[in-house]
Amino acid sequence: MIEVRDLSKWFRGPDGGRVTAVDALRFTVRPGEVFGLLGPNGAGKTTTLRMLCTVLQPTAGTATVAGYDVVTQPSAVRHHVGFLSANTGVYDRMTAWEMVEYYGRLHEVPPDVLRPRIEELFKTLQITAYRDVPGAKMSTGTRQKVSIARALVNDPPVLIFDEPTAGLDVLVQRAVLDSIKALRGRGKTILFSTHIMREVEKLCDRVAILSRGRLVVCGTLDDLRTMHNQPDLEDLFFQLVS
């Protein structure tokens, strides 16, 4: 479960003024649900996800992830969340296996559990052939799949993905989306940001649309279409954020 209550983040802008990146956000993501965060560039999606992963400190408000407070219990949050972004680090000199194993050890996964789990993840993500290939020699798609394996290695209950399919070809995109669906089937709480409406339509149980740091609307796609009398998601998005 993810619970976000009046979460805000301000930055100091280049002119010394205040930039409100995230403004009093409120939403809940439940186990077994895929929740999509949509919004134009600069809407505050990445800042929100980074606060939930404890990479950034909120300026105001509260958030809990898997029942742990992001400000007062950051290390417990990190143990219960798998985070993935388009540029999650894959080290050039480590092989796929070494990298995922390293993160498993960091998360204190017992050795007898770790090996079969990595084997299973590599099989599901179809990267077994790359287990001994170093990061420097991997394609973008393979690097992203290794990052997914890394995010899942400790089997966290909550997954936070920032534009997980950015820059990937359609085959890898589909593999990533299928993995997300399978994770939902296992009762994971999944929050992800995207610009791709097709992904949202295929995957999201509920969405929140952000604009200039504020939540403009939140609900199921059917709710939003009915509420705004607009069957086309892209047109609806345009109507709400422009």
Ligand SMILES: Nc1ncnc2c1ncn2[C@@H]1O[C@H](COP(=O)(O)OP(=O)(O)OP(=O)(O)O)[C@@H](O)[C@H]1O
């Ligand atoms: N470290 C920072 N210092 C100052 N301003 C920042 C910082 N990080 C983000 N911002 C500002 O906060 C706002 C929200 O940025 P954020 O990256 O969260 O948006 P986003 O919705 O993820 O955009 P995109 O879709 O382009 O990734 C923007 O105005 C951005 O310029």
